[in-house]
Amino acid sequence: MSSGVGRLRTGLDRAAAKMLDATVLERIGIAIGSTALALLIGLVIVAASGYDPIQFANQLVVGSFGSERAIARTLRYSTLFVLAGVSVAIAFRAGVFNIGVQGQFIVGGFATVVSIVSLAPYLPDGTIGGVALMVIGTIAAIVAGGLYAALPGVLKAYGGANEIITTIMLNFIAIGFVGWLVAGRFGDPEATATRTERMPDTVGFPSVVFDDPNLSIVGILVTVVVVVVVAAVMTRTSFGYDMVTSGYQESAATYSGVDAKRMIVSTMTFSGMVAGLGGAIFAIMIQGYFTDPSGIGNYGFDAIAVSLLAANNPLGVVPAGLLFGGLESSSSHIQINSDVPVQLIDGIVGLVVLFVAVPELFRMIARRTGLGGESR
Amino acid sequence: MSVADYAQRERVQLAGATVVALLIAAAVFTFVFDIALERLLTVGFLTRSLEMATPIALAAIGGLYAEKSGVFNIGLEGFMIFGAFSAAATMYLLGGTSPSQLDVWLAIAIAVLISAILTVFFAVLLIHFKADQIVAGLAVWFLGLGFAPFTAAIIWGSRSSPGLESINSLAFGQSPLVVLTVIVVLASWVFLYRTKYGYWIQAAGENPEALDTAGVDVNRVRYATVIFSGAMAGLGGAVLLAHAGNFVGTGETMVDGRGWIGIVAYLFGNYNPIGAAAAALLFGGLDMLNVQFQTVGIEVSARLVNLLPYAAVIVVLTAWGKTRMPSSVGEPYESED
Amino acid sequence: MTTSNVPPAVRLEGITKRFGDVVANDDVDFTLEKGSIHAVLGENGSGKTTLMSVLYGLYDQDEGEIVIDGEPRAVESPRDAMAAGVGMIHQHFQLVETMTVLQNIVLGHEPTENGLVDESAARDDVEEICSRYDFDVDEFLDTRVEELDLGAQQRVEIVKSLYRGAEILILDEPTAVLTPQEVESLMAVMNDLRADGRSLIFISHKLDEALGIADDITVLRDGEAIGTVRAEDTDEQELARMMVGREVLFDRLSREAEPGDPALEVEELWMSGDRGRDQVQGVDLTVREGEILGIAGVQGNGQSELVEGITGLRSVDDGSIRLGNEEITDRSRRARIESGIAYIPEDRQTEGLVQEYSLVRNALLGNQTVEPYATGGRIDWSAVKDHAEEIIEEFDVQPPTVENDAESLSGGNQQKFIVGREIGHDPDVMIAAHPTRGVDIGSIEFIHNRLIELREEGLAILVVSSKLEEIQKLSDRIAVMYEGEFVDVVDPERVTEEELGLLMTGGSLEDDVTEETETDTEAQA
């Protein structure tokens, strides 16, 4: 019985490795192909349902990159998708399947709000106090996200509990438990809706470059820094080498001196830290307080798709996150400006993900059309 | 006794211990809160637990077959959504807002058929095109969340259907679909462990080469199980709908995570159809016990009690973590010929 | 055995099989007479298994014809092969571990009644086969395959083929995983099968086995059939020449330097393994500077565990390990690498290399915390690349491109790369487990010479191998391991292969080959 988890890993590893095998160019081709094919099918459905597909396509573009507001909106979503996507990529790259990013994101964001709200009275008002609070809040999120991810890591490493299942369960638990806290102990008695107290006004990123209350260049910069740091850790440090090697071939990693169990825990922790940071950005830059987490978007789940679209490469997560951010943003636009039921966008995202999973399909298409004589 | 048998026995003991613990907890509660036990453990409680477990068990059986044969169908949730929606749409097309019982049964059958047809595409992507099973399965969920409400909006002008019809109960208030599920569970156990096709399914997941060299087409077996898994998830969704009587497509839809719990159920049940059904019943029972607590006024936060099954899964996986997963899950099989 | 008026059981004519640019079988002819055993000999990668896979329908030949019992057959799948009466016992058993022996035997050919598998009918049939050939398989029909040892699994495989009505049996390197006793009983079974009129193809790279059992021997080299000879008309030297294309000398390499101080000392080591407790039972050993200690033994007698215990991959239950004067028993694998233990692992495919990594990235494997490749956790890739290029240069790794993925290299070149990398650690102790397994002859010699050179340079080397000639050729002393213990320590100059074989299977020797005086079976090495 003992090898169950290991075997699951091997199976999934192989699937993941298959994605990694593809060359960079091929990956990009597949990503573009998947997206194009999914959009094409989406347009056919739009037409079949009696709407104007050209109009719809136009709104997709306008809604994502057509105006300053649209771009800001796209970047706002993308920031979260990229952070959550990087978090997923870290774990998947190391062969640990962290499906719990959503939960870590929530726990992180909640930790930010709680720590800031409770410490605010003890710190001076004004910018300095605000910055201090934000730093503390962000650290709290990173710690909380890391710990919440470390738990399934420990359970997997030392208890043999399949992390795919435990992290899914921990998502439910995070939503339920944080929701309980928000509705009860940490709820704002003054507020009529279910939410915590608002963080002080001094907590918030400055609005420079983008004239959007929920997007700040600071958030984008933090995201970029995270991407660069994670990419550098993966490719330029011993820890990253240990991690990625564990993902490719656990036995070789062990041979080279990696403590597999500790690696699982550190990978999960690292992944959760980034997810928690995403939660902090969400809380500080966008929300300003914390609500019932069941109403927070599925960033952690979509991030799995983002990461896989990017072949679990932290740098690739950026364009993939932009794509998802753009789709999400145009869905917002389409709501305001068209009659097409917005669920269609969710469906199209599903199609993108589906096609991303099937590189073979595109290789076949490439072969059939003679666009690239790719041999397997 | 083999390791697997031993663990199996531990699992049975564990399930027994859980039930006993729950009963003791219930007894303590009744004492502390001065509530009569018979108010808590009613026939209705049993009926509802069974009904709650039914869709989960069906999806779990489907997922279990697919995984036994080496294909991880993580898209159960999505197929359940499609199943529930197809059943509602069929019922509506057959009988408008007041379909007959025959329409209900027909709708269930057609929902299974539609889910099976959708799964054929999925199976081709997984098996022929060697799609990444995790990602493709996740995509099915997204597709279900998107296209089922979308189509509902086209048909009804709303993501939720108007009230349709739910299935009539048999004697003692039991749903015929619960009976159907019990039959499916038993039949799938017999099929898996007592027929040659069951042998092939097990071999396809454990050692596909062995099956191939025994002259059986591995991928054909896998196509069959994957399509079956979609059909069963679809049946689960249709059963859910037939119990509820209308389709709700808002939020996470009426399926609301049951497909995921289905996966957990068969892992919990260690890939044994009866074990999976028992796990589904355990989850259903826990959920309904929570409802009973609320009804009789035992003051526990519903939100927290709702988390019990999830916590239980984590504890059990950690303490008895070793689920025997078929060796070749997730690997596409390519016959050498 | 050959009868001229009966058509041969199998005739392969002009079989050619290509994989991409690689020609695995080049216009091979092969004839298996009815009621005979025909050995197919060849080095690893010579095309033996490919040829048999063509016959068994696992591969389609690109050219050529398969004639079975005088009839040309299109064998496109194992199903076709079985229909023609051909069964194959693979090197990796084709058994479903979680299913019972009986279920495995009948898989794909289950007798059914009312739609259910008729277990009792199956049982009767299988028991009948077992009694005919005196197999013990019927004693554990309801056991799960995963609980059987390899020898028993192999017998299950044979019964499975017979159950499917195979008249022609292909055994792909059947002895590789067996103990000598099991090999003996396999030979007896093969004899019985032949006597019963079945025809057998026996794939091997062991000359003595082929000579011992076969009627005819066909030698393959580089995908071509070099020739077919009658076993009674040939000898080892001729076969070896056919296999490798030149004379092979089993010469020991001379040594000059005297061993120095103890570099590695193991005392009273007790270890558990995957198969249970006490896989290593109180082993003592010492390897001195400038000395090669060989550990001989049949696979599965605790050598793997012992090596893993020393290298830090597996925890020990009791005892101590010292490197020089330092106690390292509780150190992690990484700490041991850093303190100077190099390790050529048993399985280069999964342990020694990351297949999808380029050679540059593989050059870092194990060196992640070693200067100058990594300083304070930061990797200096240019230093790593230089290192990779040095290895390639010095160890003649082909093709000499550091950007290539490890998986694109042949086994020998992979192994040379690993040896080069491990030596690059500048270690005090080198542990080499099966350093030349599955490696071509040229690379074997290269690796052997390097190990000897290192010994001359004062390195303490521990070599584990199941190849006796390798052990004899390299070692200054040979410790023989049996059932978790060192049964004896012998002088390679004074011991014969037969004597070693006897020790490895639990026998004991006259005192004259034993080095010094031993008090008991727990030899002080």
Add this chain to the structure above:
Amino acid sequence: MTPDHKGAKSSRGERTSLNRRTVLASGITVIAGTTVAGCVGNGNGNGDGNGDGNGDGNGNGNGDDAETNVAIISSPAGFDDNAFNDNAVEGLAEASNDFDLEYTTIEETEEAQYESIQADAAQSGYDLIVCVGDNHTDPLHTNAEQYPDQNWMLINNVIDGADNVSGWIEMNNEMSFLAGVVAGVMTQEEFAHEDSETNPDESVVGFVGGEDIPLINAFEQSYIEGVEWVNDDAEVLTGYGGSFSDTGAANDVAESQIDDGADIVWHAASAAGAGAFSAAQDNDRFALGVDVDQSVTEEQYQDVILGSAVKALNEATYDVSEAVVNGDFESVVGEQNLSIAQGSIDFVVGQAFDGELPDAVEQNLEDAKDGFENDEIELTCGPTSC
């Protein structure tokens, strides 16, 4: 959700509370068989031509050139809830029939996006933006200031000091109280209709909540107070399904309560509430509807829906739209109430029970309403939380 505009128009004329049922119900009477565009409105003012084909269905021939454009942003529960959100949309649909007005629905279920989507809508040049749900309050604080020339309508809260926001507080507590009154009366009566009957021997009623959140807790508490106002000995069984969309969960909660003796169940579970109705139907008991006349919106359960506690949210959106059309938005700025005193919270008898309920129901309802109008009844909970 195309309104039955004949019904809508006629009902507009009769502004008495007794006939309000037709108003409240009209919007959702013909759910089935309408097109999507009917649901999301008939086009909009942003140059989108898709609405044209469907515009006629709403009796609005003006296509895209309407004078007045209104946007409505959902609460986190989203549209298609057959209750709260749809009720608000309903008033706009009516207004679009009566005036040269068009509306667009914007569903946003993530609270974090409200600030941004409100701003997006404000930038798109709508004459009025309706924000459904208290969750919009915080973001609207910012946006009302940010877009001072934009007319806003906020349902469930007010923005203090903002002169461009019409804030509507619906007295959910009063509505819930009325439901409790009816439940409290009916559980004591001996009453049967078709297969269903009450159990006069025991006074047990049920409450089925959606998610266990303060808003719904306020419903629960006020309902209990209503029941106890009628009948001190009555027992109220309460439970939450944990979701606003999982009908099965609501069904299980209701069944459990009915098992335990409840003969009347009321729900505050949005779309999931249908599960409570089916539980009543399957177990031959009765149920009460919420927000709108659910004997109309959930017609197949009309034989068990004794009546519904309703609020004229549609009137509120209608009225504010009308004010905007007439250039008279100032008249609705500031705090507005949907209350019993205003005649916009009421209890309507189910369509299958017209004239069948015992007189005690009407009597107690009148007493309760009088009690509210005369400030004689004090409730523990406010309209949105306790």
